[in-house]
Amino acid sequence: MTSLSDLPLRDNLVGQQPYGAPQDPVPVSLNVNENTHPIPDEVVEDIVQSLARAVRGVNRYPDREFLELRESLAGYLGHGLTAEQLWAANGSNEVLQQILQAFGGPGRSLLSFSPTYSMYPLLAAGTDTAWIDVPRPADYVLTPELVTAAIAEHAPDIVILCGPNNPTGTVLDREVIRAASEASAGIVIVDEAYQEFDAETESAVALLPGRPRLLVSRTMSKAFAFAGVRLGYLAADAAVVDALRLVRLPYHLSALTQAAATAALRHSGAMLGAVAEIRSERDRLDAALTELGYQVHPSGSNFLLVGGFADPAATFEALRAQGILIRNLSIPGHLRITAGTREETSAVIDAIAALGPGGARA
Missing domain, CATH: 3.40.640.10 (Type I PLP-dependent aspartate aminotransferase-like (Major domain))
Known part of the structure; x- marks a missing residue:
């Protein structure tokens, strides 16, 4: 079977990887900064x-x-x-x-x-x-x-x-x-x-x-x-x-x-009606993770970059196993989490808290 290396790609494309966030039909999807609230x-x-x-x-x-x-x-x-x-x-x-x-x-x-x-x-x-x-x-x-x-x-x-x-x-x-x-x-x-x-x-x-x-x-x-x-x-x-x-x-x-x-x-x-609620959930997520000892960077968006994870990849997989998808962007010690609905935000807070300090299982 032909592979990429067998094709006459332009030099500046050799070794490149296509864009791709993980796609998984999980109950709580907070990894690609979507608006989790439905259209009215x-x-x-x-x-x-x-x-x-x-x-x-x-x-x-x-x-x-x-x-x-x-x-x-x-x-x-x-x-x-x-x-x-x-x-x-x-x-x-x-x-x-x-x-x-x-x-x-x-x-x-x-x-x-x-x-x-x-x-x-x-x-x-x-x-x-x-x-x-x-x-x-x-x-x-x-x-x-x-x-x-x-x-x-x-x-x-x-x-x-x-x-x-x-x-x-x-x-x-x-x-x-x-x-x-x-x-x-x-x-x-x-x-x-x-x-x-x-x-x-x-x-x-x-x-x-x-x-x-x-x-x-x-x-x-x-x-x-x-x-x-x-x-x-x-x-x-x-x-x-x-x-x-x-x-x-x-x-x-x-x-x-x-x-x-x-x-x-x-x-x-009406389309922007959920924006204030999403901001509120972002701020609630910020406060909860800060109280758990994580470093939450200031955000003007619908997501948070959170530091303090001892092993971000392991935390990502532990949450994924529970049906919660967030984003590991290979920033040392950090994971990115989208603010979701109240139920989704509560689910991710509870799951991270249960993993113990630094995201490691207690």
Whole structure:
């Protein structure tokens, strides 16, 4: 049987592993930062009706420019944005891939600060963009001075800042974004996949005026509980959107995706109704694990990075055996846990407590 090593892969893909969080139909799934709360019934009804209408026209290609959806996204974000400043694709990963296709590639580079979202180096490799990995400080918090120094040293073509950062939950200060935008001659992306869970920090969308090379990536997968629909989007200067239209595949957003997302945005208040409850469960999980002696890093997201596990892999497997799936990201001593429903949060707290200090069985 042929293996990967037998194929003429590009050199920069040799030895790479595809992205993949564990998938397991367990009762308590808290490993990929999904919104664990279901979509309200009245919203489901509207989405289903919208899909039914869309299906009647799927013998034709969808609107290639998905203008109704872009207008809805602009209305949701506010800040005076217009449809011409919005873009969307099949998840924010595809949005980021299109950015790298347009502004990265051979001879160009992408810089970010680790630990951060594990897809960034994979997207860089897939577009033959050099990956520059700058370590975060011990508390994971970026400062204007750190970011400015890294940009000056490496002169990257693209910088990506994740805020709140995955997997640490660290909030991204607006002064860091301003510093990166001023220091960089290239593209600066702010990845705001978890922005709606941060009750304190204003979106980087507010910084777009006067910064034509600043891009803000968002998703409907998390706070909107729309992970299965696959809808990511971008707010940026209209010229950036034109650049992405050069690399997107024709008709890349299906009529069904457009209909579902547009309907969901009509009910943004209801769709985001669980966000406050998820924050509350995150804070309850934080307090409980802190009381058990673990180091819980501050988070503006729907998950926590938790340190103090003597053997994270063993703890991960012990919880999995009990039907609880969290995330081992190979950060020494740490595991990442998504805040779930009250019942799910209670289950993971009780299970970790039962394992004893450091996650080892008592």
